[in-house]
Amino acid sequence: MARRRQIYEGKAKILYEGPEPGTLIQYFKDDATAFNAQKRGTINGKGVLNNRISEHIFTLLGHIGVPTHFIKRLNMREQLVRQVEIVPIEVVVRNVAAGSISKRLGIEEGTPLPRTLIEYYYKDDALGDPLIAEEHIACFNWCTQDELHDMQDLAIRVNDFLCGMFAGVGIRLVDFKMEFGRLFDGDWSRIILADEISPDGCRLWDMATSEKLDKDRFRRDLGGETEAYQEVARRLGLLPEGLDSPVLDLEEHRKNKGK
Numbered sequence: 001m002a003r004r005r006q007i008y009e010g011k012a013k014i015l016y017e018g019p020e021p022g023t024l025i026q027y028f029k030d031d032a033t034a035f036n037a038q039k040r041g042t043i044n045g046k047g048v049l050n051n052r053i054s055e056h057i058f059t060l061l062g063h064i065g066v067p068t069h070f071i072k073r074l075n076m077r078e079q080l081v082r083q084v085e086i087v088p089i090e091v092v093v094r095n096v097a098a099g100s101i102s103k104r105l106g107i108e109e110g111t112p113l114p115r116t117l118i119e120y121y122y123k124d125d126a127l128g129d130p131l132i133a134e135e136h137i138a139c140f141n142w143c144t145q146d147e148l149h150d151m152q153d154l155a156i157r158v159n160d161f162l163c164g165m166f167a168g169v170g171i172r173l174v175d176f177k178m179e180f181g182r183l184f185d186g187d188w189s190r191i192i193l194a195d196e197i198s199p200d201g202c203r204l205w206d207m208a209t210s211e212k213l214d215k216d217r218f219r220r221d222l223g224g225e226t227e228a229y230q231e232v233a234r235r236l237g238l239l240p241e242g243l244d245s246p247v248l249d250l251e252e253h254r255k256n257k258g259k
Contacts, residue, residue, distance in 0.1 A: 002064040011037060012050075012200055018080060018237040023071065026079045026195075028054075034219040036128045043218060043225040048076045050229070052238045055079060057197045060165065066157060069181060083192050084181025087143050089131060090121040091151055093159045094175040098203050100131075100215075110210065118155055123179075151180050156195065166204065169235035171213065174203035199229050229245035 004017040013035045016025040028047035033040050045176075049072060058070035071080040094117040097107040101119075120137060121129045137148060166173045179195035195201075199214040202250060206213060213228040220240060233239040 003126065012047075013196070016187075020084065022083050024081050026073065026081050026196075028077050028079075032215065032218050033223070034076045034215070036125060039219070041218060043229065045226055046200070046229060049226075049239075050196060050200055051077055051079060052135070053198045053229075053233055053236065054196040056236055056238055057162070061158060061161065061193065064157075064161060066089050066154060066161075067183075067184070067190070068195045069192055069194040081194075082183060082192070084183050084192060085189075086179060086181045086194060087147065087151070087191070088123040088181075089132075089137065089142055089151075090123055091155050091174060091180065092117065092121060092180045093117070093155050093178070095159070095163065096174040096203075096205075098174045116156065117203060118152060147180075147182075147191050151178075154178075154180070154193060158197075160190075161231075162197070166209065170207045171232070171235065172205045172207050172210075174205055176202035199232050204232060218224070 001084065002227075003017075003044060004025060006014060006016055011059065012029055012031060014027040014028065014029065014244050018024045018245040028051045029077045030042050030044060030046045031040070032043045032046065055070065055073045055125065058068045062068055062070070069082040069084055071082060073079050094101060094113060095110040097113060098109045101117075102111075105208045120132050120134070122136070122142070123129060134148065138145065142152070142250075159173070162176070163173045176197065178193060178197070178201075180191050181191050181194035182189040202214055204213040204214060211228075212222065215225070216221065217225045217228050230239055
């Protein structure tokens with residue numbers, strides 16, 4: 001596909017003008033950042049793997065009626081998505097204590113939470129994406145009360161589905177981040193799931209060993225980042241056994257294997 005005008009570049013993705021009005025092309029990079037971009041690096045093949053994993057998850061969520069921006073995967077690193085106005089709030093769903101909540105509240109990492117917890121963070125890299133309360137959201141009008149309720153309802157639905165999906169392949173969904181956007185139709189808009197869901201924004205632990213299969217391997221200098229992402233893809237049936245190169249076009253591999 002011919003390269004189009006760049007709309008936005010973030011830490012892990014680039015957005016380009018789409019082929020039709022109301023669409024964008026989302027390109028997945030291999031760049032990795034942590035601690036509000038204070039730590040930077042590269043995870044070889046991460047963009048390819050995240051593209052496939054996020055495609056798989058968004059497709060399944062669409063099948064259960066969760067509205068998303070995903071339209072289709074275009075190639076190894078690009079997706080066609082609906083253009084939305086991103087709500088400036090990161091929604092984090094926690095099932096097990098880990099990361100910042102363990103540090104803030106002194107809860108031992110790995111402790112199951114009494115119930116699923118939803119947290120909100122204001123999307124602002126310069127401020128370090130600070131933790132906020134519902135009162136902040138209402139006070140500064142970052143979204144309406146109805147929009148917040150829609151995001152909460154979708155967050156719980158997505159969490160319930162993903163917990164079951166990952167448990168089925170021996171992975172515990174510890175926590176994960178979501179972003180939502182407004183999809184406009186004239187003067188009317190609705191909230192839909194946007195961005196991506198991948199090991200970049202999830203904490204995924206092996207249920208038997210608690211081995212980390214996510215970006216914490218990069219954050220904590222554990223090594224084996226590419227292999228961890230590959231393992232998630234492999235368990236989800238997206239990376240055939242024996243394939244070691246994440247930069248291989250998996251769709252082309254399946255086509256060739258069927259000949």
